Amino acid sequence: MIILDNVSKVYQGHSLDNEVLRGVNLTINRGDSIGVCGANGVGKSTLMKLIAGVERPTRGKVRRTMSVSWPIGYSSAFQASLTGADNARFIARIYGRNERELLDYVQDFAQLGTYINEPIKTYSTGMQARLAFAVSLAIQFECYLVDEITGAGDERFRARSEEALHERRTNGTLVMVSHDTATLYRYCQRGAVVYAGGVTLYDTIQEAADVHHRLQSFPPEPR
Incomplete structure (x- = not known):
């Protein structure tokens, strides 16, 4: 409740x-x-x-x-100078999740390809939203x-x-x-x-x- x-x-x-x-x-x-x-x-x-x-x-x-x-699609919490993968790993550590499993889920769901290893500041708005959506769903709330x-x-x-x-x-x-x-x-x-x-x-x-x-x-x- x-x-x-x-x-x-x-x-x-x-x-x-x-x-x-x-x-x-x-x-x-x-x-x-x-x-x-x-x-x-x-x-x-x-x-x-x-x-x-x-x-x-x-x-x-x-x-x-x-x-x-957090509100799905709320990507402002990401650190723009870090890669998508590093942001996902950081969130996994915060919530006590397995980093490899969470990152595998995010890569499969968001379909960002090699951009997962690029800084967030290079992402389009849509790419940031997809990453945020995938990371949100990777954690069971x-x-x-x-x-x-x-x-x-x-x-x-x-x-x-x-x-x-x-x-x-x-x-x-x-x-x-x-x-x-x-x-x-x-x-x-x-x-x-x-x-x-x-x-x-x-x-x-x-x-x-x-x-x-x-x-x-x-x-x-x-x-």
């Missing part, structure tokens, strides 16, 4: 503080598959980072009783976070990605952000809408998508 208890997140600027999320209460149970809807800039990625522990809330608490992946990644790569890679995500959803918990509601329908049963600093959870992804689309016809509420 993952519980967000009265969570707020404020980013401080030079002349203006931006409260992206305010007083969020959200419970994610084992076995949930939740699709997160929301317009650009409302805080969907911030919500995912808070769930993952990549960022800390300004106020409130996030409690976790299951292991949680109880909850997987997915942020707009299933479109990276060629048809073969997308097919493998979809198969892997369906397997993770069947055996664990999945929280997914996507601007493509068709993708959310394929993977998720429940839905959440991020709007005006709040997060509302719905029993079905259909209901969440309907609410999200209706909200797009209204001007954004002041924060």
Whole structure:
């Protein structure tokens, strides 16, 4: 279970503080598959980072009783001057995994060829996303976070990605952000809408998508 208890997140600027999320209460149970809807800039990625522990809330608490992946596709954690292989080995050591086995999985899944031995700074955005996706799946988490990644790569890679995500959803918990509601329908049963600093959870992804689309016809509420 993952519980967000009265969570707020404020980013401080030079002349203006931006409260992206305010007083969020959200419970994610084992076995949930939740699709997160929301317009650009409302805080969907911030919500995912808070769930993952990549960022800390300004106020409130996030409690976790299951292991949680970093947001799949979140490649900013890679050290750009190191090779893809070295980054994979480093992550394997952090999580206590066998380095050779993890690297073999990553090489097979990401299909980067000789680029696996080149510095991350030489990778295209798509290559970084494929590496991040492969490394995320190489480690068994109880909850997987997915942020707009299933479109990276060629048809073969997308097919493998979809198969892997369906397997993770069947055996664990999945929280997914996507601007493509068709993708959310394929993977998720429940839905959440991020709007005006709040997060509302719905029993079905259909209901969440309907609410999200209706909200797009209204001007954004002041924060």
